[in-house]
Amino acid sequence: MSKKIILYGAGTEGEKLLRRMEVLQDTIEIIGFADSFKTGHCCGYPILSWERMETTEADIIITVKDQMVMEEIYDRLVRLKKENIYWHYDDRVSLHTVTYDVFLLKECICLKNCVSEKGILSRVEMHICDYCNLNCSGCTHFSPIFERRLPDREKRIADVQKLSEKVGVILRFFIMGGEPFLNPDMAQYIEDIRRILPDTDLWVVTNGLPIPGIKEDVLTCMRQNNVAVSISEYEPTHYVIDKIKARLENAGIHYNIRPYDIKQKFIRPLSLSDNSKYNQRCISEGCINICDGKIARCPTLMYIDRFNEIFGTALPNDGIYELADCPSGEKLMTLLQKEVPLCSHCVENETEWSRCGSKVKLSDFAVVD
Ligand code: SF4
Numbered sequence: 001m002s003k004k005i006i007l008y009g010a011g012t013e014g015e016k017l018l019r020r021m022e023v024l025q026d027t028i029e030i031i032g033f034a035d036s037f038k039t040g041h042c043c044g045y046p047i048l049s050w051e052r053m054e055t056t057e058a059d060i061i062i063t064v065k066d067q068m069v070m071e072e073i074y075d076r077l078v079r080l081k082k083e084n085i086y087w088h089y090d091d092r093v094s095l096h097t098v099t100y101d102v103f104l105l106k107e108c109i110c111l112k113n114c115v116s117e118k119g120i121l122s123r124v125e126m127h128i129c130d131y132c133n134l135n136c137s138g139c140t141h142f143s144p145i146f147e148r149r150l151p152d153r154e155k156r157i158a159d160v161q162k163l164s165e166k167v168g169v170i171l172r173f174f175i176m177g178g179e180p181f182l183n184p185d186m187a188q189y190i191e192d193i194r195r196i197l198p199d200t201d202l203w204v205v206t207n208g209l210p211i212p213g214i215k216e217d218v219l220t221c222m223r224q225n226n227v228a229v230s231i232s233e234y235e236p237t238h239y240v241i242d243k244i245k246a247r248l249e250n251a252g253i254h255y256n257i258r259p260y261d262i263k264q265k266f267i268r269p270l271s272l273s274d275n276s277k278y279n280q281r282c283i284s285e286g287c288i289n290i291c292d293g294k295i296a297r298c299p300t301l302m303y304i305d306r307f308n309e310i311f312g313t314a315l316p317n318d319g320i321y322e323l324a325d326c327p328s329g330e331k332l333m334t335l336l337q338k339e340v341p342l343c344s345h346c347v348e349n350e351t352e353w354s355r356c357g358s359k360v361k362l363s364d365f366a367v368v369d
Pocket residue numbers: 132133134135136139140141142143144177178179207232
C-alpha cells in the first residue's frame with residue numbers, strides 16, 4: 001500500500017519538492033498540498049482545506065524554509081492532532097536511488113518530539129577543537145588565541161546531553177572550532193552526538209584544508225551518521241577545493257561551500273567602546289554555543305573571557321550561563337534571546353581576509369575607538 005503524503009506550502013519550495021518526489025510515485029501517493037493562505041490547485045494537485053486535512057490520514061511534509069513560519073505551521077497541525085509531521089530541510093540524495101523512508105531519514109526532520117512546552121532550538125554549535133590551522137585575523141571564535149590543547153570529550157558530550165534534556169528538539173547542530181578536523185576523535189564525537197540527537201541535522205563546519213588527508217574511517221562514520229560538511233572557502237582552501245570536493249564526493253558525503261571571492265571581506269568583530277563610530281552588527285545568526293558546562297547566545301560571548309585574559313581588556317561577559325542551572329524549553333530560548341552588554345561592542349568593520357601574524361594582536365579582532 002502506498003504512503004499518503006501532503007506537502008505543506010503551495011509555493012516554490014513545495015513545487016520543487018513535488019517534482020523531486022514524483023520519482024517515488026510507486027511507493028507514495030501525494031494527495032495534495034496544504035497552505036496557510038492559498039486555495040484551489042497547485043501543479044494539478046488540490047490545496048486541501050483544513051476540514052479535509054483534519055480527516056485525512058497522511059504524512060505531512062512542511063516545505064517552507066523559514067523556521068519561524070515552520071513552527072507556526074507545526075503548532076497548527078498539532079492542534080489538528082496530526083502526528084507524522086516532517087520538515088524538509090535540504091536536498092541531499094538522489095531520489096532515483098532511495099526509498100521514501102531513506103528520503104525521510106536523510107532530508108527531513110521528524111517533528112514529533114517537539115512537545116511545545118520544551119520548544120525547538122534552531123541552531124547550536126560546539127567546538128571540538130578551539131585552535132585552528134588558519135588563524136584568520138578577525139575570527140569571531142578567537143581561535144588564534146587558543147592553545148593547542150584538545151578539550152575533554154566526555155565533558156563536551158555531557159554538555160550535549162544536558163542541553164538535549166532541556167529542549168524538545170535541536171534542529172541543527174554544528175560540530176566546529178577552530179578547525180574540528182584537527183581533533184583525532186572526530187568519529188567518536190559524531191557517534192556520541194548522533195546517539196543523543198537522532199533527529200538533528202548534523203554538520204561539521206570546516207575550512208576544508210584537512211579533508212584530503214583525513215582517515216577513511218572518519219568519512220565512513222560521517223556518511224553512516226548522515227553528517228554533512230559546510231566548507232568556508234578561504235583563500236588557502238580555494239587552491240585545493242577540487243581535491244576537497246573529490247574526497248567528499250567519493251565518500252558520499254553531502255557538503256555545501258561558502259565560496260571564495262577574490263575580494264573576500266572579513267570583519268574585525270569588536271570595538272572596545274560600547275559607543276563605537278562603526279555600525280553595530282551581530283554575526284551570530286542566532287547560533288547558541290555550548291562549552292564546558294556553559295551556554296551562551298553566541299561564540300563571541302562564550303569566548304570573551306579568553307579574549308580579556310590574553311589582551312588585558314574588560315569586555316563584559318554577562319549572559320554566559322551554567323547549563324545545569326538554566327531553565328528548560330521556551331524559558332531557555334527567551335533567556336538566550338536577550339541582548340547582552342557585549343552586543344553594544346559588536347561592530348561592522350570590514351577588512352580584507354588575512355591571517356594573524358606570528359604574534360596575535362588585539363587589533364586582529366577589535367578596534368579601539
Ligand atoms: S578558519 Fe574559521 S575557525 Fe579557523 S581561524 Fe579562520 S575563521 Fe577562525
